[in-house]
Amino acid sequence: MTTPLPSILLAGCGKMGSAMVQGWLAGGLAPSVVLDRHLSDLPAPHRVVRAVADIPAGFVPDVIVLAVKPQKADGVLAELAARYPQATVLSVMAGRTVASLEAAFAAGATATQPTIIRAMPNTPSLLGAGMCGLYAPLTATAEQKQHCDSLMRAVGETVWVERESLIDAVTGVSGSGPAYVFLLAELLEKAGQAQGLPAPVARTLAREVIYGAGRMLHELPTDAEELRRNVTSPGGTTAAALAVLMQPEAWPRITTDAVAAAVNRAGELAG
Structure with a gap:
């Protein structure tokens, strides 16, 4: 029982x-x-x-x-x-x-x-x-x-x-983290529409890719970096996108700054 x-x-x-x-x-x-x-x-x-x-x-x-x-x-x-x-x-x-x-x-x-x-x-x-x-x-x-x-x-x-x-670090990474993922889904959906996809199709694509990638991260023992590399063929479409996202002032800097902002705010809320 x-x-x-x-x-x-x-x-x-x-x-x-x-x-x-x-x-x-x-x-x-x-x-x-x-x-x-x-x-x-x-x-x-x-x-x-x-x-x-x-x-x-x-x-x-x-x-x-x-x-x-x-x-x-x-x-x-x-x-x-x-x-x-x-x-x-x-x-x-x-x-x-x-x-x-x-x-x-x-x-x-x-x-x-x-x-x-x-x-x-x-x-x-x-x-x-x-x-x-x-x-x-x-x-x-x-x-x-x-x-x-x-x-x-x-x-x-x-x-x-x-x-x-x-x-406070937990707050910045996982407590607030779902909002970061939801924002990514929102932005992917809008980007798909900007490329001509109908809104329902862009919405489905954005949500399902996050769901599928999340399952891989959850169920496979493979490190996230290796999973990313496995998707990225040299000179291919993913590599072209990552060349933009991985610029020093793009995702690497923005993600670090975003988590730090959440951590700092958690400290400000301390009484």
């Missing part, structure tokens, strides 16, 4: 929270509560509440998952701290450091501090194809880490980093 996922109290159910919830429900989530002002309902035995005061008496989650907007989190955190002073907390908020979250919890006037583990998932979690980086302080127990890992593995793959600062 499959072991159920840990019970959770999910604070915030926006796009990322919703993506994770769908995967968790499919994975056999233990009875849980979602704290959100907009979500309409969840299948029993799970519940939706609008405020911390509405959480059922006696409900103690295995993990509190923080998915609220980083800039609006402190009030909710203080309320949760008063009710669950020794909680295991999994934060998926970009930029908010362990130290800043501990300070917000301390505002709840509790004598003890929760254990805070940080995670940076991405939106393909909606399809069970997410990628999540996690960081845990030395105070986290093996059981606490396992609870958090099992939740994120239910919606994709996980990697753990040894330094908290590397979560």
Whole structure:
């Protein structure tokens, strides 16, 4: 029999929270509560509440998952701290450091501090194809880490980093990464139309080439550079395109700068 996922109290159910919830429900989530002002309902035995005061008496989650907007989190955190002073907390908020979250919890006037583990998932979690980086302080127990890992593995793959600062790098590469791929699909579609392809054909070509290439990267052990070389015949059409894309000021520079911008913004969001 499959072991159920840990019970959770999910604070915030926006796009990322919703993506994770769908995967968790499919994975056999233990009875849980979602704290959100907009979500309409969840299948029993799970519940939706609008405020911390509405959480059922006696409900103690295995993990509190923080998915609220980083800039609006402190009030909710203080309320949760008063009710669950020794909680295991999994934060998926970009930029908010362990130290800043501990300070917000301390505002709840509790004598003890929760254990805070940080995670940076991405939106393909909606399809069970997410990628999540996690960081845990030395105070986290093996059981606490396992609870958090099992939740994120239910919606994709996980990697753990040894330094908290590397979560910002995870944010820049994989947390924001799907948007980079979607932009590539958008641009390929427009480029195909510029070459005379009907819009539906250009759309199909752009999406399917990204899907197929993604599957090769996922399922084959071959390095990405070698896969690129295998497609590129000397003097051929792909080589002509790559000669443009691989100019020093083109993709090599732009990609590095884009990821760095996301990493820097994550640092700015830290409280």
